[in-house]
Amino acid sequence: MPWDRNQMAARAADELEDGMYVNLGIGIPTLVANYVGDKDITLQSENGMLGMGPFPFEGEEDPDLINAGKQTITELSRTAYFDSATSFAMIRGGKIAAAILGAMEVDEEGDLANWMIPGVLVKGMGGAMDLVAGVGRVIVVMDHTNKHGKSKLLKKCTLPLTGKKVVSRIITNLGVLDVVEGGLKIIEIAEGVTEDEIRAATEANIVN
Amino acid sequence: MKKVYANAAEALDGLLHDDMFIAAGGFGLCGIPELLLEAIKDAGTKNLTFASNNAGVDDFGIGILLQTKQVKKMISSYVGENAEFMRQYLSGELELEFNPQGTLAERMRAGGAGIPGFYTKTGVGTVIAEGKEHKDFNGETYIMEEGIFADLAIVKAWKADDTGNLVFRKTARNFNVPAATCGKICVAEVEEIVPRGSLDPDTIHLPGIYVNRIVQGSHEKRIEQRTTRKKEDA
Numbered sequence: 001m002p003w004d005r006n007q008m009a010a011r012a013a014d015e016l017e018d019g020m021y022v023n024l025g026i027g028i029p030t031l032v033a034n035y036v037g038d039k040d041i042t043l044q045s046e047n048g049m050l051g052m053g054p055f056p057f058e059g060e061e062d063p064d065l066i067n068a069g070k071q072t073i074t075e076l077s078r079t080a081y082f083d084s085a086t087s088f089a090m091i092r093g094g095k096i097a098a099a100i101l102g103a104m105e106v107d108e109e110g111d112l113a114n115w116m117i118p119g120v121l122v123k124g125m126g127g128a129m130d131l132v133a134g135v136g137r138v139i140v141v142m143d144h145t146n147k148h149g150k151s152k153l154l155k156k157c158t159l160p161l162t163g164k165k166v167v168s169r170i171i172t173n174l175g176v177l178d179v180v181e182g183g184l185k186i187i188e189i190a191e192g193v194t195e196d197e198i199r200a201a202t203e204a205n206i207v208n
Numbered sequence: 209m210k211k212v213y214a215n216a217a218e219a220l221d222g223l224l225h226d227d228m229f230i231a232a233g234g235f236g237l238c239g240i241p242e243l244l245l246e247a248i249k250d251a252g253t254k255n256l257t258f259a260s261n262n263a264g265v266d267d268f269g270i271g272i273l274l275q276t277k278q279v280k281k282m283i284s285s286y287v288g289e290n291a292e293f294m295r296q297y298l299s300g301e302l303e304l305e306f307n308p309q310g311t312l313a314e315r316m317r318a319g320g321a322g323i324p325g326f327y328t329k330t331g332v333g334t335v336i337a338e339g340k341e342h343k344d345f346n347g348e349t350y351i352m353e354e355g356i357f358a359d360l361a362i363v364k365a366w367k368a369d370d371t372g373n374l375v376f377r378k379t380a381r382n383f384n385v386p387a388a389t390c391g392k393i394c395v396a397e398v399e400e401i402v403p404r405g406s407l408d409p410d411t412i413h414l415p416g417i418y419v420n421r422i423v424q425g426s427h428e429k430r431i432e433q434r435t436t437r438k439k440e441d442a
Contacts, residue, residue, distance in 0.1 A: 046309065047235040048382050058436045063238060063429035064366075064380040070236040070289075071435040081378055083385035083413075084235065084261070085317035088310025092328065111333075122306075123288035129336065130310030133329040164333030 001192045002144075002173040010035040011188075012100050012141050012171050021050065023091070023131055025101035026069045028141045032100055042078060044096055046127040048087045051079035068127065088127070092134040099135040101128065103142045103167075105157045108204035110167040110179040112140065113159035125162060132163035144172035144201045151203040153177065153184060174198050183207040211372050211422050212401060216247035219395050219423040223360055224253040227280075231316055231356060231391050232260040232270065233363035233384030236289075237432045239376065240269045241362040243397045243425045248362075249273055257281040259356050259390075261312060261383050263293045268430055277301070283356075285309035289432065308336060311353050313386050318355035320389025320418070325354045361391025364427070365414070368398040369407050372416030381413060388418050395421040 003011065005028050013035035016022060023044045024032055033043060033054075043052040045067040052067060053074035061072040090096060105113040112132055115125040132138050145151055153170065169187070170177045175198055176188035183205030186198060199206055213219035230248075234240030245264075248256075249272050256279050263282055264271035273279050274292045281303035287293050296302035307315065308330045318326050327350035331337050341352040363384040366377035374396055376384060388394045401424045 045379070047238070048379050055435045055437045057439055061431060061434055061436060062378065063431045064378040066236065066238050066379055066432070070238070070432040072431060072433065073435070075378070081376075081381055083376075083381045084309070084313035084383045085386040088313050092310055092314075092330065121294060124284060124286035124306050125308055125336075126286040127309035129308035129334060130330045133332065134310075161334045 001190070003190045004173070006031060007190075008141050008171055008173060011176065012139060013037070015098065015100070015139055015169065016041050020097040021095065023096050023099045023135065025099065025128070027102040029100040029102060030069075032141075044087075044090070045073070046087050046091065046131070048082050048084055049075075049079060051076045053079070088130050091127070091130050094134060094136060096135040098137040098139060099131045100139045100141055101131065103140045103152065105152050105154055105159050106140050106142075106167050106170055107154045107157045108179070108183040110165045111157045112138070112162045112167050113157045114162050116160045118160065128162050132166040137168045138166050140167050140170045142170070142172060144174045144198070151201055153202045153204045155204055174201060180207060211416070211420065212370050213421055213423045216243040216397060216423050216425060217250065219397070219421045220244065220247050220251065223393055223395070224248065224251050226253055227255045228253070228359040229257045229259070231358035231361045231387040232258055233382065233387040234269065235261055235379070235382035237265065237269055237430050239364050239380030239382050239384055240264065241364040241397050242269065242427055243423065244362040244395060245270060245272060249276055249278065252276075252278070254278050255280040257283070259283040259312065259316065259358060259387070261285050261309060263287045263290050265289050265432070266292050268428070274302070281305065283307055283312065285312050306336070313383060315353055315356040316383070316386035316390040319357045320386060323355050325352050327352055356390045358391045359393075361388050361394040363388045363394065363396050365396050365398045367400050367402055367407065368396060368419070368422045369402055369404045369416070370422070371404060372396065372419030372422055373407055373412045374398070374414040374416070374419060375407060375411065376413050385414050388414055393420045394418055395423070397423050397425055399427060400424060
């Protein structure tokens with residue numbers, strides 16, 4: 001069986017180490033916070049917060065306290081607030097150890113596309129381009145294929161890029177792959193999935 | 209030097225003119241200068257260019273100036289929640305310049321700090337880099353981005369004293385600090401003006417040197433996405 005959303009999030013949480021400052025994107029990456037366990041992880045929200053807490057209890061929402069997805073959240077005992085220029089200074093300055101992000105396409109060079117589909121309504125890149133250019137390590141969590149069954153792990157991205165040569169590791173419903181010299185390398189295969197299945201679902205060159 | 213004004217309209221008196229460039233604070237609907245935007249709507253100033261991370265929603269924030277067609281151009285990183293924005297953009301009535309969020313924040317910060325341009329890795333190899341100067345430093349390629357120098361900055365803070373020292377609250381600080389610094393004139397709306405001496409000088413987020421006019425008012429502070437958990441989940 002391929003991994004479901006929660007299993008992918010749990011696998012992504014394994015990438016995080018004690019003491020890391022991490023930025024989580026919207027979608028499956030948000031679920032990663034549920035699986036960090038006892039690890040000492042500080043979540044950054046790029047609108048100006050380190051130490052992001054869970055959603056508030058009903059009736060305790062604060063309009064002055066939101067995450068980058070504009071959802072109401074809470075603070076923790078370790079929380080620090082700052083302005084947007086400071087927030088992106090720590091991102092651009094390489095202080096954030098990792099970003100876990102969703103994607104539309106990733107290619108064998110580590111190029112990432114996750115902000116724009118030509119001909120479809122463009123909403124903007126938000127902070128995604130800054131994150132992928134600045135953080136220590138970019139980990140993509142996404143389904144291996146799109147809803148038409150086509151591979152999202154390509155030889156060359158077809159959509160407008162968010163960043164060039166920025167992705168280190170890709171966690172999909174079928175397994176884990178690293179971007180290495182010459183292509184993608186299979187690091188792990190989801191239980192019940194075969195290597196042939198991963199290869200068949202991957203357009204990018206797979207190196208041994 | 210009197211900085212405190214009775215209401216938003218008076219605080220903007222003499223500062224507005226058609227075709228002007230305004231930097232606005234806020235992220236989504238959090239910490240936006242809602243009273244000053246309302247006053248700009250009432251003033252009817254046209255052909256405005258806004259540097260603002262977002263464009264509000266249809267009936268709140270910069271969205272109210274889109275309804276009245278007062279905006280010519282937006283410089284933003286994300287404009288997803290606004291149907292009228294999309295309609296005007298797709299019909300060619302509205303110009304849009306996408307900036308990566310951190311690039312927009314740094315363009316404001318740089319402008320406010322007297323820095324006309326800077327180099328960043330953000331956007332290298334993407335459409336954002338097209339037409340921009342590329343330069344290598346230590347084997348890595350960067351692009352040049354320009355500082356923003358706005359005619360006017362409008363921001364929202366939590367508290368001010370009468371000298372314009374500002375304190376923000378939680379994530380409502382966001383773009384308000386860099387936006388405030390990059391305007392020739394900055395007008396701040398606040399929830400409370402407190403007596404001089406009652407703000408701890410060590411906890412001022414933005415010194416009053418950046419703030420020319422202040423107005424106190426009551427804020428709707430609308431929530432864009434109300435997300436909660438149940439007590440029993442805890």
